[in-house]
Amino acid sequence: MTAPETARHALERAFALMNERSLLEETYRFVSVPSPTGNEAAFAGVYAAVLEGLGLEVELDEEWPASPSVIGRWRGAEGGPVLQLDGHLDAIVVPHAPPTLDLDAGVVRGRGTADMKGGLAAIAHAVRALRQAEVPLAGGLLVTAHGLHEAPGGDQRTIRSLLRKGVRGDAALVAELSHVDLPVAARGMSIFRIEATREGGVMHEVELDRRERNPLYGLTLLLERLDELAQRLARRVDPLAGADSLFVGEVHGGDFYNRVPLRAAVVGTRRYALPGSREQVGAELEGLCGEVAERTGLRLRVELQEVGPPYALDAGEPVIAAVRRGFRRATGGDLPPAGAGAVGNATDFVAAGVPAVYHGVNQATAHSDDEHVTGSDLLRAARVYAASVVEFCGLAPGGRPLSGVAHSSAEGERQRGA
Numbered sequence: 001m002t003a004p005e006t007a008r009h010a011l012e013r014a015f016a017l018m019n020e021r022s023l024l025e026e027t028y029r030f031v032s033v034p035s036p037t038g039n040e041a042a043f044a045g046v047y048a049a050v051l052e053g054l055g056l057e058v059e060l061d062e063e064w065p066a067s068p069s070v071i072g073r074w075r076g077a078e079g080g081p082v083l084q085l086d087g088h089l090d091a092i093v094v095p096h097a098p099p100t101l102d103l104d105a106g107v108v109r110g111r112g113t114a115d116m117k118g119g120l121a122a123i124a125h126a127v128r129a130l131r132q133a134e135v136p137l138a139g140g141l142l143v144t145a146h147g148l149h150e151a152p153g154g155d156q157r158t159i160r161s162l163l164r165k166g167v168r169g170d171a172a173l174v175a176e177l178s179h180v181d182l183p184v185a186a187r188g189m190s191i192f193r194i195e196a197t198r199e200g201g202v203m204h205e206v207e208l209d210r211r212e213r214n215p216l217y218g219l220t221l222l223l224e225r226l227d228e229l230a231q232r233l234a235r236r237v238d239p240l241a242g243a244d245s246l247f248v249g250e251v252h253g254g255d256f257y258n259r260v261p262l263r264a265a266v267v268g269t270r271r272y273a274l275p276g277s278r279e280q281v282g283a284e285l286e287g288l289c290g291e292v293a294e295r296t297g298l299r300l301r302v303e304l305q306e307v308g309p310p311y312a313l314d315a316g317e318p319v320i321a322a323v324r325r326g327f328r329r330a331t332g333g334d335l336p337p338a339g340a341g342a343v344g345n346a347t348d349f350v351a352a353g354v355p356a357v358y359h360g361v362n363q364a365t366a367h368s369d370d371e372h373v374t375g376s377d378l379l380r381a382a383r384v385y386a387a388s389v390v391e392f393c394g395l396a397p398g399g400r401p402l403s404g405v406a407h408s409s410a411e412g413e414r415q416r417g418a
Contacts, residue, residue, distance in 0.1 A: 007390050011329055013133035014126075014386050020375030023125050024108055026050075027378060028101040030117040031110040037090040037154045040147035043117075044068045044089055047145050050124050054131055056143065061162060067147035069158050071167055073140070074127070077396040080139030081318070083389055084169030084354070085127075086159070086345060087120045087176065088149035092367055106375035115366035118373040119175030119381060120145055122361065126385035139393030142169045149345065151307075159345050163352040171319035172349045173388055176360035179381070181338035182327075183358045184320055185240040187271040188310035189343045190281050193303040194222060194289060196296075197263040205258045212296040215264035216253050221295065222266060223248065225288045238273035241310065241339035245271045273339070278306040308347035317355040319392060326388030327359070331380060335359075359384055 035043035044060065044067075051072035052058040061069040070089070076082075091112030099110030108118070123143060130137070144167060146158040162168070177183060196218040211217045226246060233244040246268065253264025270281050282304050289300035313320065320337065327335040340346070340358060349356035361381050365371045 006395055008329070010133065010135045010395060011387055011390055014129040014135055015330075015383055017129040017132050018125060018379060018382055018386075020106060020379050021103060023121055023378040023382060024101060024103060024106065024375045026124065027108045027113060027118050027121040027373060028099060028110075030121055031099045031108060031112050035090050035112065035147070036093040037148060037150045038067060040067050040089040041065065044070050044145070044147070047089065047120060047124075048072075051127070051143060054124065054128050056127070061158075061165075061167070063161055064148065064158060067158055069144065069146040069162055071162070072143035074137070076137040076140045076393055080137075080394050081171070081392060082140040082142055082169040083319070083322075083392040084142040084144060084172040085123045085385060085389075086144045086172050086174050086349075087116050087123060088147065088345065089120070089145050090147045090150050090154065091115065091117070092150045093153065094367070096369065096371060107372050109370065109372040111371055113371050113373040114361055114363045115371070116176045116360060116363075118361040118378055122378050122381035123175055123385055125378070125382040126389065129382070130386055130389060135390065136396040137389070137393045138396045140169075141389055141393065142167070156345065156348055159348050160352075163348065163354070168349075168352065168354050170354070171317070171392065172346070172354050172356035173319065173323060173385070174344060174346045174349070174356055174358050174360075175381070175385070176363060177340055177342060177344055177358040178338065179360055179362050179377070180335075182320065182323055182335045183340035183346070184315075184317075184337045185238070185273070185312035186308075186310060186340035186343065186347060187238075187241045187244070187273045188276065188278070188347075189269055189271045189307045190278055191267070191269055191305045191307060192281075192285055193265060193267045194285065194300060195263055195265040195303075196222065196292070196298045196300050198298050202262060203260045205260055208260050213260075213298070215261055215298060218292055218296045218298040218300070219251065219253060219264045219266055221292045222288065222300070223251070225291065226266070226268075229284070229288065238339065240312065240337065241273035242341060244273060244276065245269075272310055274310045274312055276310055278304060278309070308343040309351065311347065311350045313350070313355055313357070319355050319357055322392035323357055323359060323384070323388045325391045326386075327384050329387040329391070330383035359388075
Protein backbone atom coordinates (compact mmCIF):
# COMPACT_ATOMS: atom_id res chain seq x y z
CA MET A 1 0.00 0.00 0.00
CA THR A 2 1.44 3.41 -0.96
CA ALA A 3 1.88 6.25 1.52
CA PRO A 4 -1.11 8.23 0.15
CA GLU A 5 -3.29 5.11 0.37
CA THR A 6 -2.15 4.51 3.96
CA ALA A 7 -3.01 8.09 4.90
CA ARG A 8 -6.38 7.81 3.18
CA HIS A 9 -7.31 4.64 5.05
CA ALA A 10 -6.14 6.09 8.37
CA LEU A 11 -8.27 9.16 7.84
CA GLU A 12 -11.27 7.13 6.73
CA ARG A 13 -11.13 5.35 10.09
CA ALA A 14 -10.93 8.67 11.91
CA PHE A 15 -13.66 10.35 9.85
CA ALA A 16 -16.01 7.44 10.55
CA LEU A 17 -15.77 8.19 14.27
CA MET A 18 -16.82 11.85 13.93
CA ASN A 19 -20.38 13.09 14.20
CA GLU A 20 -22.19 16.41 14.34
CA ARG A 21 -24.24 15.64 17.45
CA SER A 22 -21.18 15.12 19.65
CA LEU A 23 -19.61 18.30 18.30
CA LEU A 24 -22.75 20.33 18.94
CA GLU A 25 -23.12 18.97 22.47
CA GLU A 26 -19.48 19.62 23.35
CA THR A 27 -19.57 23.12 21.92
CA TYR A 28 -22.71 23.84 23.95
CA ARG A 29 -20.99 22.53 27.07
CA PHE A 30 -17.99 24.77 26.40
CA VAL A 31 -20.11 27.87 25.75
CA SER A 32 -22.09 27.23 28.95
CA VAL A 33 -18.91 27.94 30.93
CA PRO A 34 -18.34 31.72 30.83
CA SER A 35 -14.76 32.76 30.08
CA PRO A 36 -14.56 36.54 29.73
CA THR A 37 -11.13 37.90 28.95
CA GLY A 38 -9.02 37.89 32.09
CA ASN A 39 -11.13 35.24 33.85
CA GLU A 40 -10.75 32.01 31.88
CA ALA A 41 -9.72 29.64 34.68
CA ALA A 42 -13.02 27.70 34.87
CA PHE A 43 -13.10 26.94 31.17
CA ALA A 44 -9.36 26.17 31.13
CA GLY A 45 -10.07 23.46 33.70
CA VAL A 46 -12.88 22.03 31.56
CA TYR A 47 -10.75 21.97 28.42
CA ALA A 48 -7.76 20.49 30.24
CA ALA A 49 -9.99 17.67 31.53
CA VAL A 50 -11.24 16.96 27.99
CA LEU A 51 -7.70 16.68 26.60
CA GLU A 52 -6.61 14.54 29.53
CA GLY A 53 -9.56 12.24 28.86
CA LEU A 54 -8.24 11.77 25.32
CA GLY A 55 -4.98 10.37 26.66
CA LEU A 56 -2.84 13.46 26.15
CA GLU A 57 -0.34 14.55 28.76
CA VAL A 58 -1.84 17.79 30.04
CA GLU A 59 -0.51 20.62 32.15
CA LEU A 60 -1.69 24.09 33.09
CA ASP A 61 0.68 27.03 32.82
CA GLU A 62 -0.50 29.27 35.66
CA GLU A 63 1.81 32.23 35.24
CA TRP A 64 -1.44 34.22 35.23
CA PRO A 65 -3.67 32.29 37.68
CA ALA A 66 -6.95 33.79 36.45
CA SER A 67 -5.94 33.06 32.85
CA PRO A 68 -4.10 29.72 32.84
CA SER A 69 -2.96 28.16 29.57
CA VAL A 70 -3.76 24.55 28.67
CA ILE A 71 -0.98 22.44 27.12
CA GLY A 72 -1.66 18.96 25.74
CA ARG A 73 1.05 16.74 24.24
CA TRP A 74 0.99 13.56 22.16
CA ARG A 75 4.36 12.23 21.08
CA GLY A 76 4.74 10.48 17.72
CA ALA A 77 6.65 7.27 17.15
CA GLU A 78 9.37 8.52 14.84
CA GLY A 79 10.41 11.88 16.29
CA GLY A 80 8.97 13.65 13.25
CA PRO A 81 7.70 17.22 12.94
CA VAL A 82 5.34 18.62 15.55
CA LEU A 83 2.14 20.40 14.55
CA GLN A 84 0.66 22.79 17.09
CA LEU A 85 -3.12 23.24 17.14
CA ASP A 86 -3.86 26.49 18.93
CA GLY A 87 -6.85 28.50 20.10
CA HIS A 88 -7.91 31.07 22.69
CA LEU A 89 -10.14 30.32 25.65
CA ASP A 90 -11.73 33.73 26.17
CA ALA A 91 -14.79 35.36 24.65
CA ILE A 92 -15.47 39.07 24.39
CA VAL A 93 -16.94 40.79 27.44
CA VAL A 94 -20.23 41.77 25.76
CA PRO A 95 -23.63 40.42 26.92
CA HIS A 96 -25.34 37.74 24.85
CA ALA A 97 -28.51 35.72 25.31
CA PRO A 98 -27.99 32.48 27.26
CA PRO A 99 -26.55 29.57 25.24
CA THR A 100 -28.99 27.33 23.39
CA LEU A 101 -28.60 23.97 21.66
CA ASP A 102 -30.97 22.97 18.85
CA LEU A 103 -30.04 19.49 17.73
CA ASP A 104 -32.84 19.34 15.16
CA ALA A 105 -31.62 22.50 13.44
CA GLY A 106 -27.98 21.61 14.11
CA VAL A 107 -27.07 24.97 15.70
CA VAL A 108 -25.46 26.16 18.93
CA ARG A 109 -25.97 29.78 19.94
CA GLY A 110 -24.13 31.77 22.59
CA ARG A 111 -21.19 34.02 23.27
CA GLY A 112 -18.01 32.33 22.10
CA THR A 113 -19.54 29.71 19.81
CA ALA A 114 -17.92 31.07 16.65
CA ASP A 115 -15.04 32.88 18.36
CA MET A 116 -13.77 30.42 19.27
CA LYS A 117 -15.07 27.60 21.42
CA GLY A 118 -16.43 25.88 18.34
CA GLY A 119 -12.87 25.71 17.02
CA LEU A 120 -11.60 24.32 20.32
CA ALA A 121 -14.35 21.68 20.27
CA ALA A 122 -13.37 20.75 16.71
CA ILE A 123 -9.72 20.36 17.78
CA ALA A 124 -10.68 18.04 20.64
CA HIS A 125 -13.01 16.08 18.34
CA ALA A 126 -10.25 15.63 15.76
CA VAL A 127 -7.77 14.43 18.40
CA ARG A 128 -10.36 12.04 19.84
CA ALA A 129 -11.01 10.50 16.41
CA LEU A 130 -7.31 10.12 15.64
CA ARG A 131 -6.70 8.47 19.03
CA GLN A 132 -9.69 6.13 18.82
CA ALA A 133 -8.81 5.15 15.25
CA GLU A 134 -5.24 4.44 16.46
CA VAL A 135 -3.77 6.53 13.68
CA PRO A 136 0.02 6.03 13.96
CA LEU A 137 1.52 9.51 13.76
CA ALA A 138 5.23 9.71 12.98
CA GLY A 139 5.47 13.27 14.24
CA GLY A 140 3.93 14.84 17.31
CA LEU A 141 0.89 16.87 18.18
CA LEU A 142 0.84 19.83 20.55
CA VAL A 143 -2.48 21.41 21.60
CA THR A 144 -2.43 24.82 23.29
CA ALA A 145 -5.32 26.96 24.52
CA HIS A 146 -4.81 30.30 26.26
CA GLY A 147 -6.65 33.36 27.50
CA LEU A 148 -6.06 37.13 27.46
CA HIS A 149 -6.65 37.28 23.73
CA GLU A 150 -9.64 39.52 23.09
CA ALA A 151 -9.20 43.31 23.15
CA PRO A 152 -9.40 45.53 25.05
CA GLY A 153 -8.45 43.39 28.06
CA GLY A 154 -6.27 40.92 26.19
CA ASP A 155 -2.73 41.63 25.12
CA GLN A 156 -1.53 38.17 23.96
CA ARG A 157 0.88 37.86 26.91
CA THR A 158 -0.12 34.24 27.56
CA ILE A 159 0.64 32.82 24.11
CA ARG A 160 3.76 34.95 23.81
CA SER A 161 4.96 33.62 27.15
CA LEU A 162 4.36 30.01 26.08
CA LEU A 163 6.36 30.58 22.91
CA ARG A 164 9.23 32.15 24.88
CA LYS A 165 9.23 29.12 27.18
CA GLY A 166 9.67 26.76 24.23
CA VAL A 167 6.08 25.48 24.16
CA ARG A 168 5.97 25.49 20.37
CA GLY A 169 5.61 23.18 17.43
CA ASP A 170 7.51 23.17 14.16
CA ALA A 171 4.43 24.86 12.69
CA ALA A 172 1.04 25.98 13.97
CA LEU A 173 -2.57 25.85 12.82
CA VAL A 174 -4.62 28.50 14.63
CA ALA A 175 -8.28 27.50 14.75
CA GLU A 176 -9.99 30.75 13.78
CA LEU A 177 -10.52 33.44 11.13
CA SER A 178 -10.96 32.05 7.61
CA HIS A 179 -12.73 28.82 6.65
CA VAL A 180 -12.83 29.24 2.85
CA ASP A 181 -9.18 30.13 2.14
CA LEU A 182 -5.80 29.77 3.84
CA PRO A 183 -4.29 32.99 5.21
CA VAL A 184 -0.52 32.81 4.66
CA ALA A 185 0.06 36.57 4.95
CA ALA A 186 -1.42 39.28 7.12
CA ARG A 187 -1.49 43.01 7.45
CA GLY A 188 -0.01 44.51 10.58
CA MET A 189 -2.13 46.84 12.65
CA SER A 190 -1.44 49.78 14.94
CA ILE A 191 -3.92 51.73 17.04
CA PHE A 192 -3.33 55.46 16.86
CA ARG A 193 -4.47 58.26 19.12
CA ILE A 194 -3.85 61.86 18.10
CA GLU A 195 -4.50 64.60 20.62
CA ALA A 196 -4.72 68.30 19.76
CA THR A 197 -4.20 70.77 22.62
CA ARG A 198 -3.99 74.55 22.95
CA GLU A 199 -2.30 76.84 25.43
CA GLY A 200 -4.27 78.84 27.98
CA GLY A 201 -7.26 78.03 30.10
CA VAL A 202 -10.85 77.12 29.36
CA MET A 203 -12.73 80.09 27.92
CA HIS A 204 -16.16 81.20 26.78
CA GLU A 205 -16.69 81.01 23.03
CA VAL A 206 -16.86 84.84 22.73
CA GLU A 207 -13.28 85.07 24.03
CA LEU A 208 -11.88 82.96 21.17
CA ASP A 209 -9.91 85.30 18.91
CA ARG A 210 -9.65 82.94 15.92
CA ARG A 211 -11.23 79.60 15.08
CA GLU A 212 -7.88 77.90 14.43
CA ARG A 213 -7.16 77.96 18.16
CA ASN A 214 -10.14 75.67 18.85
CA PRO A 215 -8.86 72.05 19.15
CA LEU A 216 -12.14 70.88 17.62
CA TYR A 217 -11.41 72.92 14.51
CA GLY A 218 -7.92 71.43 14.45
CA LEU A 219 -9.47 67.98 14.58
CA THR A 220 -11.69 68.86 11.63
CA LEU A 221 -8.61 69.66 9.56
CA LEU A 222 -6.89 66.52 10.79
CA LEU A 223 -9.87 64.34 9.88
CA GLU A 224 -9.79 65.77 6.35
CA ARG A 225 -6.08 64.89 6.06
CA LEU A 226 -6.69 61.41 7.47
CA ASP A 227 -9.47 60.81 4.96
CA GLU A 228 -7.20 61.87 2.09
CA LEU A 229 -4.54 59.47 3.38
CA ALA A 230 -7.11 56.66 3.68
CA GLN A 231 -8.09 57.13 0.04
CA ARG A 232 -4.44 56.95 -1.06
CA LEU A 233 -3.84 53.86 1.05
CA ALA A 234 -6.82 52.07 -0.50
CA ARG A 235 -4.88 52.07 -3.77
CA ARG A 236 -1.87 50.38 -2.11
CA VAL A 237 -2.87 46.73 -2.54
CA ASP A 238 -0.86 43.63 -1.64
CA PRO A 239 -1.84 40.57 -3.78
CA LEU A 240 -2.53 38.45 -0.69
CA ALA A 241 -2.91 40.75 2.32
CA GLY A 242 -5.10 43.29 0.51
CA ALA A 243 -5.17 47.07 0.71
CA ASP A 244 -3.63 49.22 3.40
CA SER A 245 -6.27 51.07 5.39
CA LEU A 246 -6.89 53.83 7.89
CA PHE A 247 -10.04 53.86 10.00
CA VAL A 248 -11.29 56.44 12.51
CA GLY A 249 -13.48 54.98 15.23
CA GLU A 250 -13.51 57.62 17.98
CA VAL A 251 -13.58 61.42 18.16
CA HIS A 252 -13.49 63.11 21.58
CA GLY A 253 -13.65 66.75 22.62
CA GLY A 254 -15.52 69.40 24.53
CA ASP A 255 -17.61 69.35 27.68
CA PHE A 256 -20.13 72.17 27.21
CA TYR A 257 -21.82 73.78 24.22
CA ASN A 258 -20.23 77.25 24.52
CA ARG A 259 -16.89 76.53 26.18
CA VAL A 260 -13.71 76.32 24.10
CA PRO A 261 -12.04 73.03 25.04
CA LEU A 262 -8.39 72.66 25.89
CA ARG A 263 -7.98 69.41 23.97
CA ALA A 264 -9.61 67.04 21.53
CA ALA A 265 -8.59 63.61 20.27
CA VAL A 266 -9.16 61.13 17.46
CA VAL A 267 -8.58 57.36 17.75
CA GLY A 268 -8.44 54.75 15.02
CA THR A 269 -6.54 51.95 13.32
CA ARG A 270 -3.92 51.80 10.60
CA ARG A 271 -3.44 48.42 8.85
CA TYR A 272 -0.46 47.80 6.60
CA ALA A 273 1.05 44.99 4.54
CA LEU A 274 4.74 44.40 4.06
CA PRO A 275 7.01 46.31 3.66
CA GLY A 276 5.01 48.64 5.91
CA SER A 277 6.05 49.04 9.53
CA ARG A 278 5.09 50.79 12.74
CA GLU A 279 7.91 53.27 12.17
CA GLN A 280 6.62 54.13 8.69
CA VAL A 281 3.09 54.61 10.01
CA GLY A 282 4.34 56.82 12.84
CA ALA A 283 6.27 59.04 10.43
CA GLU A 284 3.21 59.26 8.16
CA LEU A 285 0.93 60.44 10.97
CA GLU A 286 3.53 62.81 12.40
CA GLY A 287 3.73 64.47 8.99
CA LEU A 288 -0.02 65.07 8.87
CA CYS A 289 0.01 66.42 12.40
CA GLY A 290 2.84 68.79 11.53
CA GLU A 291 0.75 70.28 8.72
CA VAL A 292 -2.23 70.86 11.01
CA ALA A 293 -0.07 72.27 13.81
CA GLU A 294 1.59 74.74 11.45
CA ARG A 295 -1.78 75.98 10.21
CA THR A 296 -3.52 76.25 13.61
CA GLY A 297 -0.82 76.83 16.22
CA LEU A 298 -2.18 73.84 18.17
CA ARG A 299 0.08 71.16 19.58
CA LEU A 300 -0.60 67.68 18.15
CA ARG A 301 0.78 64.51 19.69
CA VAL A 302 0.69 61.00 18.20
CA GLU A 303 0.48 57.85 20.32
CA LEU A 304 0.92 54.59 18.41
CA GLN A 305 0.44 51.06 19.74
CA GLU A 306 1.36 48.21 17.41
CA VAL A 307 -1.02 45.29 17.88
CA GLY A 308 0.93 43.07 15.48
CA PRO A 309 3.42 43.43 12.63
CA PRO A 310 2.72 42.36 9.04
CA TYR A 311 4.09 39.07 7.73
CA ALA A 312 4.11 36.77 4.71
CA LEU A 313 5.06 33.08 4.86
CA ASP A 314 7.39 31.55 2.33
CA ALA A 315 5.23 29.70 -0.21
CA GLY A 316 7.25 26.53 0.37
CA GLU A 317 6.44 26.21 4.09
CA PRO A 318 5.36 22.57 4.69
CA VAL A 319 2.37 23.61 6.83
CA ILE A 320 0.80 25.38 3.84
CA ALA A 321 0.89 22.27 1.65
CA ALA A 322 -0.18 20.05 4.57
CA VAL A 323 -3.31 22.04 5.41
CA ARG A 324 -4.27 22.43 1.75
CA ARG A 325 -3.95 18.66 1.25
CA GLY A 326 -5.82 18.09 4.50
CA PHE A 327 -8.67 20.32 3.36
CA ARG A 328 -8.84 18.45 0.06
CA ARG A 329 -9.00 15.08 1.85
CA ALA A 330 -11.65 16.36 4.25
CA THR A 331 -13.89 18.21 1.81
CA GLY A 332 -12.81 17.42 -1.74
CA GLY A 333 -12.32 21.15 -2.36
CA ASP A 334 -9.42 23.56 -2.61
CA LEU A 335 -8.16 26.02 -0.01
CA PRO A 336 -6.46 28.83 -1.93
CA PRO A 337 -3.72 30.90 -0.25
CA ALA A 338 -4.96 34.30 0.91
CA GLY A 339 -4.27 37.08 3.37
CA ALA A 340 -5.76 37.69 6.82
CA GLY A 341 -7.69 40.91 7.26
CA ALA A 342 -7.46 40.85 11.06
CA VAL A 343 -4.59 40.44 13.51
CA GLY A 344 -4.68 37.09 15.30
CA ASN A 345 -2.31 34.77 17.09
CA ALA A 346 -0.61 33.54 13.92
CA THR A 347 1.18 36.90 14.07
CA ASP A 348 2.66 35.92 17.45
CA PHE A 349 3.77 32.53 16.14
CA VAL A 350 5.44 33.97 13.05
CA ALA A 351 7.18 36.64 15.14
CA ALA A 352 8.57 33.81 17.30
CA GLY A 353 9.85 31.92 14.25
CA VAL A 354 7.00 29.38 13.99
CA PRO A 355 5.22 29.30 10.59
CA ALA A 356 1.48 29.55 11.24
CA VAL A 357 -1.77 29.54 9.26
CA TYR A 358 -5.43 29.94 10.17
CA HIS A 359 -8.43 27.68 9.63
CA GLY A 360 -11.56 27.89 11.73
CA VAL A 361 -15.30 27.57 11.82
CA ASN A 362 -17.39 30.17 10.00
CA GLN A 363 -16.90 33.32 12.07
CA ALA A 364 -19.40 35.53 10.27
CA THR A 365 -21.39 35.91 13.51
CA ALA A 366 -18.39 36.39 15.84
CA HIS A 367 -18.87 39.26 18.32
CA SER A 368 -22.49 39.68 17.16
CA ASP A 369 -25.69 39.52 19.19
CA ASP A 370 -26.58 36.23 17.50
CA GLU A 371 -23.28 34.39 17.65
CA HIS A 372 -23.73 30.79 16.51
CA VAL A 373 -22.13 27.84 14.77
CA THR A 374 -23.63 24.92 12.87
CA GLY A 375 -22.93 21.23 13.31
CA SER A 376 -21.95 20.81 9.66
CA ASP A 377 -19.38 23.58 10.00
CA LEU A 378 -17.96 22.06 13.19
CA LEU A 379 -17.68 18.69 11.49
CA ARG A 380 -15.90 20.19 8.49
CA ALA A 381 -13.37 21.92 10.76
CA ALA A 382 -12.73 18.76 12.78
CA ARG A 383 -12.13 16.74 9.61
CA VAL A 384 -9.73 19.37 8.28
CA TYR A 385 -7.78 19.41 11.56
CA ALA A 386 -7.46 15.62 11.64
CA ALA A 387 -6.36 15.46 8.00
CA SER A 388 -3.90 18.32 8.43
CA VAL A 389 -2.31 16.55 11.40
CA VAL A 390 -1.80 13.40 9.34
CA GLU A 391 -0.46 15.35 6.36
CA PHE A 392 2.01 17.38 8.44
CA CYS A 393 3.14 14.79 10.98
CA GLY A 394 3.13 11.77 8.67
CA LEU A 395 2.45 8.15 9.60
CA ALA A 396 4.81 5.74 11.29
CA PRO A 397 5.97 2.82 9.07
CA GLY A 398 4.04 -0.39 9.57
CA GLY A 399 0.95 1.35 10.89
CA ARG A 400 1.85 0.82 14.54
CA PRO A 401 -0.71 2.35 16.89
CA LEU A 402 0.74 5.19 18.92
CA SER A 403 0.49 6.03 22.56
CA GLY A 404 2.20 8.59 24.71
CA VAL A 405 2.47 12.31 24.31
CA ALA A 406 3.60 14.90 21.83
CA HIS A 407 6.60 17.10 22.43
CA SER A 408 7.21 20.69 21.48
CA SER A 409 9.95 21.25 18.91
CA ALA A 410 12.33 22.36 21.66
CA GLU A 411 11.65 19.18 23.61
CA GLY A 412 11.90 17.16 20.41
CA GLU A 413 15.32 18.56 19.60
CA ARG A 414 16.57 17.49 23.04
CA GLN A 415 15.18 13.98 22.57
CA ARG A 416 16.51 13.56 19.03
CA GLY A 417 19.95 14.73 20.17
CA ALA A 418 20.08 12.37 23.17
